[in-house]
Amino acid sequence: MSGSFDYMTEQEARKAICEIGKRLYSKNFVAANDGNLSIRTGEDEIICTPTGVSKGFMSENMMVKIRMNGDVIEGSLKPxxxxxxxxxxxxxxxxxxxxVHAHPPIATAFAVAGMELQPNLLPEAAIMLGTVKVAQYATPGTEEVPEVIAPYVKSNKAVLMANHGALTWDSDIFEAYYRMESLEHYAKISMYAKHVIGHINPLTDLEISKLIKNAEDRRKL
Ligand SMILES: [Zn+2]
Structure with a gap:
């Protein structure tokens, strides 16, 4: 993620959001009209999901095009x-x-409990997720929400939102979506191991740092 940024075209973005919306809905990561998705398609242009629609049944022409200040450029529905x-x-x-924002049930249960996910149970979690912290509760839809999540955006790959849900981001929306899948999968395994079986053998700090170094070396090749 360096150098000039390669934006998706508007058409690609509309298609990608519909596709990911279907996957979120079919995996039960959202219920009814929950969740929201967006893609940056230019310096001052975002394509996002409209409010009040099921993410499983969206069409490309339902998307809203907005500016970075929130003004709507195009779209008959509200963002x-x-x-x-x-x-x-x-x-x-x-x-x-x-x-990508969704309410996957097990990750959201950790968010309700106020428990962060430590990445030391599986190698994939150490690489894909890192520590997933819990941002403090903020009233949905208010200015409080961006305030509580802002501290995690540069340092973390995902965040749990207390008593609410989960949030992932990346240079590419599909990577952000896959991270949401990994997050829920890892939350499920963590729950089974820690709270159903009641026992874990965590990876050591040395094992974790070896994994991270290995992944960084591969990226440089
Ligand atoms: Zn939500």
Missing amino acids: SSEIKMHLRIYKENKQIGGV
């Missing part, structure tokens, strides 16, 4: 009520191209 949180993520980190 997501959580759009301020998406805009803040793009402002905090210029290398972010897509944001």
Whole structure:
């Protein structure tokens, strides 16, 4: 994620959001009209999901095109009520191209419990997720939400939102979506191991740092 940013075209973005919306809905990561998605398609242009629609049944012409200040450029529906949180993520980190917000049940249960996910149970979690912290509770749809998530945008790959849900981001929306899948999968395994079986053998700090170094070396090749 360096150098000039490679934005998706508007058409690609509309298609990608519909596709990911279907996957979120079919995996039960959202219920009814929950969740929201956005893609940055230019310096001052975002394509986002409209408010009040099921993410499983969206069409490309339902998307809303907005500016970084939240003004609507195009679209007959209103943008997501959580759009301020998406805009803040793009402002905090210029290398972010897509944001996914959902309520996957097990990750959200950890968010309700106020318990962060430590990445020391599986190698994939150490690489894909890192520590997933819990941002403090904020009233959905208000200015409080971007404030509480902002501190995590540069230092973390995902965050749990207390008593609410989960949020992932990346340079590419599909990577952000896969991270949401990994997050829920890892939350499920963590729950089974820690709270159903009641026993874990965590990886050591040395094992974790070897994994991270290995992944960085591969990226340089
Ligand atoms: Zn939500």
